[in-house]
Amino acid sequence: MDFTISPRIEDYRARIARFVEDEILPVEADRMNWDVHGNIGRRSLNTLRQRAKDQGLWCLQLPPEHGGRGLGAVGMAVCYEEMNRSIFGPVVFNSAAPDDGNMMLLAKVATEEQRARWLAPIVSGDVSSSFAMTEPAPGGGSDPGMIQTRAERTKTGWRITGHKWFITGAEDASHFILMARTSDDPRRGLTAFLHDRNDAGWRIERRIGIMGPEEHGGHCELVYDGMDLPADRVLLEEGRGLKVTQMRLGVARLTHCMRWLGLAKRCVEIATEYAARREGFGVRLADRESIQVKLGALAMGIETGRLLVMKAAWELEQGRFAKKEVSMAKIHVANLLHQAADTGIQINGARGYSTDTVLEWVYRYARQARLVDGADEVHQMVLNRHLGDEGRGFWNWDVADA
Template sequence: MDFNLNAKNESYRARIRDFVEQHLLPLESNPEAYDEHENIALGHLEIMRGKAKHEGLWCLQIPEHLGGKGLDISGMAACYEEMNRSIFGPVVFNSAAPDDGNMMVLAKVGTEAQKERWLKPIVEGTVSSAFAMTEPPPGCGSDPGMMQTSAKRVGDKWVVNGHKHYITGAAAASHFILIARTSDDARKGLTAFMFHKDDPGWEIIRRIPIMGPEEHGGHCEIRFDGLEIPDENRLMEVGDGLKLTQIRLGTARLTHCMRWLGLARRSLEIATEYVNTRESFGQTLAQREGVQWLLGEAAMDIQVGRLLTMHAAWKLDQGDFARKEVSMAKVAVADTLHKAVDTAIQLCGARGYSKDTPLEWIYRYARQARLVDGASEIHKMVFSKTLLAERADFWRWGV
């Protein structure tokens, strides 16, 4: 592959970099810019989103005919990385999870009527969304086959009963994608549906407290008790729920990597600025060999993560499922984010551990990277199985 960005992608990347520098990095130092869950406060978010729309930097990942800018996945990789040099970045450009993945899958599989009703408001930024799949034990986590939430057809409607938890963004969402069991078939037993927050028959039990700063809407536990969903709000065919999940998560997992690389870079930027000016025993910290080793190793790991991510993005652009490439990127970049911010805190000392920089925010946020959208151990199983099946061909070059 050619690692040079085309003119369109480079233009968007450079403009996003300027926007982040001019508007978002300064905003992070304003205590009033944060809500009670340590995310950007809604008033400030509305202002920044207005600026992003005005500058033509809104919803880059969605096709132009649906209201976006139509970037390919390689372009998204470069731009999402720049966005998340700010902890506020992705949500400002309407490129944050879970809306990001939900919009992309609806753009791919929704009917025209479904796109108009369910996708368009998310693209416009007038509503947010959630993806309801994960369940408490004995329900599904990494194994969708353990799905307990059921949808039973009654006439032209589906009646849903069950229990979900850690549903990101649920407390703020208006539009939900729900995965529920519709049969006992091992491969075709799950089906996907859309429902609205005002539909009766479901409730948020609680917003689950977490270790790190939270996305808008938190991570919620929800219960379904007779929620009725018209068949017209079913996504794809009956039994295609697992297929929809795979379509959504392939690119969505990689967009996590893109964003995490931005946070990793920001962490090293803060550290390098500090060690270049902080003196100790007649030298700046940057002049010390041990410091150089720490910085160099973290910088190298970030570059490895960027190459893995861009290679997976390129393969997705070619129409490949890129399953092993996405899984390898997910594992590597999750580890790299933690290593980069941990290194930065170590080099910045007490300043890094304090709230005088966003490093402690990034550190707490980074711990979830090895868990979300499949734990690292699950992804290692994915590409190790591929290795066992392909043997030497695991490392083949495309022709």
């Protein structure tokens, strides 16, 4: 593949880099701008979001007809990495999960009427959204085929009963995409629904405490005890819920990796800066071979991750699903992020373990990376399945037309 990027993408990358440096990092540095869950406070967020809009850096991932800039997967890989130099970066540009993936899904499969009601308010930043799929055992987690939440037909539409948990952003969300079972067909048994915060027949049971910092709206447990929805709340069509999950989660896994690369680079940045000025026993840390080995290994790991992400992004732009490429990127970058935070803390010593830097924030956040959107082991199983199906063809190169 051609590893050059277009001047247009580079222009966006450079403008994002300046915005993060000049606008976001100073806000991040002042803990008064943080909320109680370790995220950017709403007042500071709203101010920065308006500035991002004013500078044309808003919703870059969406097609222009839906309020974005149409960067495509490769452009997103470049820009998302730059955004997440700050822990608060993606949400400022309206490129953070779960809104990011929900917007891209709605832009692709929603009807015009659904886009006007459910997509446009998320694009504008007036509301946030959530994707309600994961369930407690014996319900669906990494395997959507195990989903227990059911939608039964009524005279006017559907009645939904079930139980969801670890639903990101639910406490603050106004718009929800809900996965429910409408039949026992293994391929066409799931259906995606749209529902509003104000719809009756559901509740947030609790906001689940977690080890790390939280997105706005946290991770919640939801109970559906007879929520009635009209027929027009079906997304795509009845029985196509598995298709919806594949479209939603495939790209979302990769955008996570794009952002995590930015965080990993930030960890190296903090570690390198400290090693260059900290001395012990008459020697700068940066001059010690042990430190050089750690930072060199991280630099290589980050570049490997960038190549995996860019290959997957390129595959998506060719119109393919990039299942094995996304799985490889997800495994590598999730583990890399944890390693980068751990190494950064080790080099910084007590300073790294303190809240004087964001390293401890990234470390706590990083542990979930190996779980969200499919655990490492699930993606390794996916790769093994491809290997079994393809044999030596697993490693084929695409051949250009003669």
